[in-house]
Amino acid sequence: MRHARASNRVAGRSAPGYRARVRVRAFTDTDWPPVWQIMHEVVRGQETFPYDPEMTDERARQMWIETPPGLTVVAVDRERVLGTAKMGPNRGGPGAHVSTASFMVAAAERGRGVGTALLRFALDWAKGEGYAAMQFNAVVESNRSAVELYRRHGFGVIGTVPRAFAHPVLGRVGLHLMYHEF
Amino acid sequence: MRHARASNRVAGRSAPGYRARVRVRAFTDTDWPPVWQIMHEVVRGQETFPYDPEMTDERARQMWIETPPGLTVVAVDRERVLGTAKMGPNRGGPGAHVSTASFMVAAAERGRGVGTALLRFALDWAKGEGYAAMQFNAVVESNRSAVELYRRHGFGVIGTVPRAFAHPVLGRVGLHLMYHEF
Numbered sequence: 256m257r258h259a260r261a262s263n264r265v266a267g268r269s270a271p272g273y274r275a276r277v278r279v280r281a282f283t284d285t286d287w288p289p290v291w292q293i294m295h296e297v298v299r300g301q302e303t304f305p306y307d308p309e310m311t312d313e314r315a316r317q318m319w320i321e322t323p324p325g326l327t328v329v330a331v332d333r334e335r336v337l338g339t340a341k342m343g344p345n346r347g348g349p350g351a352h353v354s355t356a357s358f359m360v361a362a363a364e365r366g367r368g369v370g371t372a373l374l375r376f377a378l379d380w381a382k383g384e385g386y387a388a389m390q391f392n393a394v395v396e397s398n399r400s401a402v403e404l405y406r407r408h409g410f411g412v413i414g415t416v417p418r419a420f421a422h423p424v425l426g427r428v429g430l431h432l433m434y435h436e437f
Numbered sequence: 438m439r440h441a442r443a444s445n446r447v448a449g450r451s452a453p454g455y456r457a458r459v460r461v462r463a464f465t466d467t468d469w470p471p472v473w474q475i476m477h478e479v480v481r482g483q484e485t486f487p488y489d490p491e492m493t494d495e496r497a498r499q500m501w502i503e504t505p506p507g508l509t510v511v512a513v514d515r516e517r518v519l520g521t522a523k524m525g526p527n528r529g530g531p532g533a534h535v536s537t538a539s540f541m542v543a544a545a546e547r548g549r550g551v552g553t554a555l556l557r558f559a560l561d562w563a564k565g566e567g568y569a570a571m572q573f574n575a576v577v578e579s580n581r582s583a584v585e586l587y588r589r590h591g592f593g594v595i596g597t598v599p600r601a602f603a604h605p606v607l608g609r610v611g612l613h614l615m616y617h618e619f
Contacts, residue, residue, distance in 0.1 A: 345601075348489045416595055
């Protein structure tokens, strides 16, 4: 039910023509090849995620595919996978009331609302699961489209760790800790 | 060599009588029973670590015992384990030049310089390994002895996530992101 509701809402906001017809649904095993292709592309680019660019398929799968209480989803246009997200508790025990999420969109599909659809899905999911807030631990400050997307959805920058991310073109840039209390 | 040097330095700073005679050395498998006892005590207290208080022995071991490029150590008085620390890269790939570390001291041994010895060891280690900085991602703001210890050793608070830690007595308190550039 929650999946269907989020999908409809996103579809209803999409302008025809230049935005993707995005549906967000739970990841299934048959989604792994396109999800890995997106991850591989994003991680090797080294512009947005502090992940090992030499990460193997197996390690990527361990890292990205969540089990309950977390969830991994894909954004699809019919059955074509445009992007993926994972979400769940940011920490354990006394920190488990704050959620986190991560998002990756295929390079060819950026700027068409896929990230927005995934973020809105994750926020709806986290609120529905009873989390008090969502936290992003390491948003690369030069990734302006992500920073602006998060700001538009209620996130603020708690602080920025200076020079914590070695961008291949820009050199060492900051990592924002971003946070949104529900 | 690095172990011996760090130990000597700590011993040289200890005031006789009321401070522990602390030596810091690499963890070995036979240290696991006392290390797990300390972890279990710390985690069940739920006052300082956002870890699951029901964590099993096996999960704790997976989480705490680092493999290269990370390192896990114990602080000992002769062969008695007083505390433990783990250290390594805070993130992967483009974030791997910033280190992190975590520290746990047995309740009965607190206030005797064990945490100080572990922190100094970790800082020496991280500098020796060529890291540019050390970051602590989630320091419970009510854990004043830890916050003050870190401040005395050059760490500052980059930001505080409000209400992100459910303290059993104080309710929801903040988590500091603390950082020290070398």
